[in-house]
Amino acid sequence: MSTSLERRYADRLEQFTDRHPLAVDVVVVLALMGCASLGSNLTLPGADPPDQDRTATLLMGVSCLALLKHRSHPRTSVAVTAVCTVIAVALGYLLTPLLLAPIMAALYWLATLTDRRTTRVYGVATMAMVMVAAVFADSMDHLSLLLRTIGPFFWLMLPLAAGNMTRLRRAYLQAVQARAEHAERTREEEARLRVTEERMRIARELHDVVAHHLALANAQAGTAAHLVLTSPQQTKTILTELTGTTSSALRELKATLGVLRQTDDSASAPLEPSPGLARLPELVSSCASAGLTVMVTTTGEPQPLSPGVDLTAFRIVQEALTNVTKHAAAEAAHVRLAYSGSRLLITVSNDGPAATSVPEGALSRGFGVIGMRERAHSIGGELCAGPRPEGGFEVTTALPLQPSSAVAEESETS
Numbered sequence: 001m002s003t004s005l006e007r008r009y010a011d012r013l014e015q016f017t018d019r020h021p022l023a024v025d026v027v028v029v030l031a032l033m034g035c036a037s038l039g040s041n042l043t044l045p046g047a048d049p050p051d052q053d054r055t056a057t058l059l060m061g062v063s064c065l066a067l068l069k070h071r072s073h074p075r076t077s078v079a080v081t082a083v084c085t086v087i088a089v090a091l092g093y094l095l096t097p098l099l100l101a102p103i104m105a106a107l108y109w110l111a112t113l114t115d116r117r118t119t120r121v122y123g124v125a126t127m128a129m130v131m132v133a134a135v136f137a138d139s140m141d142h143l144s145l146l147l148r149t150i151g152p153f154f155w156l157m158l159p160l161a162a163g164n165m166t167r168l169r170r171a172y173l174q175a176v177q178a179r180a181e182h183a184e185r186t187r188e189e190e191a192r193l194r195v196t197e198e199r200m201r202i203a204r205e206l207h208d209v210v211a212h213h214l215a216l217a218n219a220q221a222g223t224a225a226h227l228v229l230t231s232p233q234q235t236k237t238i239l240t241e242l243t244g245t246t247s248s249a250l251r252e253l254k255a256t257l258g259v260l261r262q263t264d265d266s267a268s269a270p271l272e273p274s275p276g277l278a279r280l281p282e283l284v285s286s287c288a289s290a291g292l293t294v295m296v297t298t299t300g301e302p303q304p305l306s307p308g309v310d311l312t313a314f315r316i317v318q319e320a321l322t323n324v325t326k327h328a329a330a331e332a333a334h335v336r337l338a339y340s341g342s343r344l345l346i347t348v349s350n351d352g353p354a355a356t357s358v359p360e361g362a363l364s365r366g367f368g369v370i371g372m373r374e375r376a377h378s379i380g381g382e383l384c385a386g387p388r389p390e391g392g393f394e395v396t397t398a399l400p401l402q403p404s405s406a407v408a409e410e411s412e413t414s
Contacts, residue, residue: 021071029064032101036060039098040088056093059084063102070109075122081106082126089133097155103130104159111163112170119160127156204315204371215326216245219290241289248286276310277337280317284335287321293332294321300339306402312375313346313399316383319368320348320395330392342401349394372397379403 017024040056066080081103089095097104107126111119134148220242228235252275284294305313317335324333330350338345369385372395376383381399388394 025068025071028105029067032067032105033060033064035098035101036064039096039101040093055091056088059088060102063106067102067105067109070106071113074106074110074113075118078103078106078110078122078126082129086129086133089130089137092138095130095134095137095152100130100152100155104156107156108159108163108166111160112166116164119164123156123160127153130156200374204375214249215322216286216290217242217249219292219325220245223291238289241286245286245289275314276305276307277313277317278310279314280335283314283318283321287325287333290325291331292321292325294335295332296335296337298337298339302337303339303344303401305344308379309344309399309401309403312379312381313344313397315375316346316372316395316397317348319372320385323368323395324348324350324393339401344399344401346397346399347394349388350392369395 037057037060040060063081063084066077066084070077085100085103088099093099103126107123110122130152131149134152135145137148220238224235224238224242227238280296284296287294321333321335324330333348333350336345336347336349338347372385373383376397376399379399380403381397383395383397385395386393
């Protein structure tokens with residue numbers, strides 16, 4: 001409790017000093033002037049004081065007035081106070097801590113306001129001058145040479161050590177504050193980066209869900225409108241499947257938005273699992289209802305995928321088939337899954353003619369290929385998309401079975 005109170009009052013005193021530096025300096029200088037005047041009246045037992053009171057008052061006044069400039073000219077303040085003190089000692093005044101008060105204050109402020117080299121040079125020179133004056137002073141004839149020199153040495157070393165400690169403490173506090181500000185800026189930048197990444201992830205999920213199902217619904221509605229007069233029974237089947245397509249879109253959209261609203265409440269309803277390659281037959285069936293025949297081929301021995309890779313693989317296949325449905329005139333597509341070592345190779349292609357394959361301009365205007373590439377890169381995979389030399393369009397991606405980056409696992413929550 002006492003420590004906190006002391007710290008509080010110390011902080012208040014420091015704030016007052018920062019707001020009113022001149023007033024504080026005047027009060028300190030007046031106190032030092034009183035100490036120096038009192039010290040000039042002290043003598044050793046049996047010794048007569050020097051009969052030069054006006055000179056001593058003038059010298060102490062000049063030294064104390066020089067201290068008013070210690071903030072802007074600390075070196076000058078030390079030099080003036082040192083000269084005045086040496087003259088006072090040479091005139092016969094006893095060298096006491098009270099007489100040394102102005103020069104001790106000047107050395108303290110010098111140590112706090114300047115660098116270590118300047119403090120060392122001026123401190124050594126000042127101590128040498130004062131000790132030499134004490135050796136030859138008549139007022140200290142009754143003392144031994146050791147006492148004449150060791151006293152001024154320790155009294156002048158005290159403000160230098162205190163000043164150095166104050167300077168180091170200020171430097172430490174500034175460094176701590178700078179580190180805290182840097183850490184705060186880093187946390188803010190990291191938070192902004194995480195928000196941006198989360199927005200991009202949500203945008204990819206919404207794009208995949210909405211674009212795929214709307215493309216299928218559009219194709220189913222167009223096919224139904226074309227067959228409504230010639231084949232009513234087939235039209236009825238397509239419209240029934242259209243209802244299932246829109247219902248599936250609503251379910252996935254609800255699941256995606258449910259993640260954003262999810263709380264830590266254990267009583268909240270559990271979310272549906274993330275889609276994966278296990279739902280590939282359902283995807284193929286929905287494409288077939290839109291008039292696109294999809295053939296799936298698997299080579300190699302299927303291996304278990306991490307949830308992030310499984311979701312990424314499904315979304316890439318889904319988006320590639322959506323692009324075929326929206327942009328290509330092909331009636332068939334081929335999905336190849338190849339398990340090779342520690343990687344899964346996925347190829348989605350259509351065999352339409354080159355003139356009716358996915359237009360390059362359509363890809364540049366949308367976000368489908370960009371989203372697929374971002375998904376692949378997020379788990380350490382690669383993706384290539386472009387026209388085939390023999391006609392049609394092909395999307396090829398290579399995904400690791402178990403990504404080393406934990407970032408990919410964030411996609412499980414979609």
